[in-house]
Amino acid sequence: MIKKPGPIALVMAQDHARLDRLMEEALDARESIRAEPFWDFRQGLLRHIGIEETILLPALKNPSPELKALAAQLRLEHGALTNLLVPEPTQEIAAALRRILEPHNLKEESADGFYSFLDARPKEEIENLLLKISQAPELPLRPYSQRPEAFKAALRAMQRAGYEMGTVPISPNTQAPGSNPEEA
Numbered sequence: 053m054i055k056k057p058g059p060i061a062l063v064m065a066q067d068h069a070r071l072d073r074l075m076e077e078a079l080d081a082r083e084s085i086r087a088e089p090f091w092d093f094r095q096g097l098l099r100h101i102g103i104e105e106t107i108l109l110p111a112l113k114n115p116s117p118e119l120k121a122l123a124a125q126l127r128l129e130h131g132a133l134t135n136l137l138v139p140e141p142t143q144e145i146a147a148a149l150r151r152i153l154e155p156h157n158l159k160e161e162s163a164d165g166f167y168s169f170l171d172a173r174p175k176e177e178i179e180n181l182l183l184k185i186s187q188a189p190e191l192p193l194r195p196y197s198q199r200p201e202a203f204k205a206a207l208r209a210m211q212r213a214g215y216e217m218g219t220v221p222i223s224p225n226t227q228a229p230g231s232n233p234e235e236a
């Protein structure tokens with residue numbers, strides 16, 4: 053029998069879908085990133101991760117070693133995603149965000165994923181969590197960072213979570229010293 057998603061999985065998966073649509077919209081222009089939908093994506097993803105880090109992950113009771121390992125991996129991926137939202141967005145950064153988000157969201161939404169453990173809690177507790185989710189505020193955002201260090205920090209956070217930048221073009225900020233991107 054297919055397990056139906058519980059209320060927490062439903063609410064959070066809806067937010068995943070909303071964020072996916074904003075990312076699609078941001079990439080609509082093909083050549084460049086559309087600023088407005090990407091900004092809304094950034095705002096929304098940071099709120100979403102904030103909910104998971106401050107409300108949902110701490111609500112896990114007596115996690116098994118497997119669940120502890122899953123929670124630790126989700127935290128590392130949140131770190132990578134958050135760091136990727138600091139520098140000015142590029143195609144490369146958008147591609148990295150999508151590459152992490154796709155498996156990340158599955159680890160949370162799937163029938164035996166992270167949210168399913170919360171949906172197994174007593175009804176009262178679930179209702180309390182749903183209320184906290186609905187009341188979570190949007191966080192004030194800083195402007196994008198122009199510093200090359202911000203991009204490097206994102207690379208390191210990705211590596212900690214087990215991801216590489218991939219085959220997408222290397223950002224100008226990561227060119228080896230002395231190499232000239234104009235000559236490529």
Ligand SMILES: [Fe+2]
Nearest residue numbers: 101104126160
């Ligand atoms: Fe997450």
Ligand SMILES: [Fe+2]
Nearest residue numbers: 064100104160
């Ligand atoms: Fe999520």
